[in-house]
Amino acid sequence: MLITKLHDAEPDIDTQQVNLIVAWNLLEDEGRAAFRDAAGVDQATWERGRAWALSIGVIAYPYYLHTNPA
Numbered sequence: 345m346l347i348t349k350l351h352d353a354e355p356d357i358d359t360q361q362v363n364l365i366v367a368w369n370l371l372e373d374e375g376r377a378a379f380r381d382a383a384g385v386d387q388a389t390w391e392r393g394r395a396w397a398l399s400i401g402v403i404a405y406p407y408y409l410h411t412n413p414a
Contacts, residue, residue, distance in 0.1 A: 360383070360385060360389055360393075361385075361389050361392040361393045361396060362393070362396060363383075363393070364379075364380075364383065364385065364389070364390065364392075364393025364394070364396070364397075365393060365396050365397045365400065366379075367379040367380065367383075367393065367397075368393060368394050368396075368397030368398075369397050369400070
């Protein structure tokens with residue numbers, strides 16, 4: 345699995361928090377709550393997943409600002 349390979353290359357990345365990015369990028373509140381319950385993660389891991397998702401958005405923002413304006 346790609347996530348596992350990335351995890352092996354970068355030991356500071358917790359696979360669990362990276363896997364949570366999908367919840368923040370694709371789901372709304374109700375779905376996100378169900379995803380969190382199913383994942384069984386603690387508050388700190390949940391917030392790190394949220395931070396990863398935010399960082400991806402911040403990195404992508406300048407590109408999409410110019411290539412896909414609203």
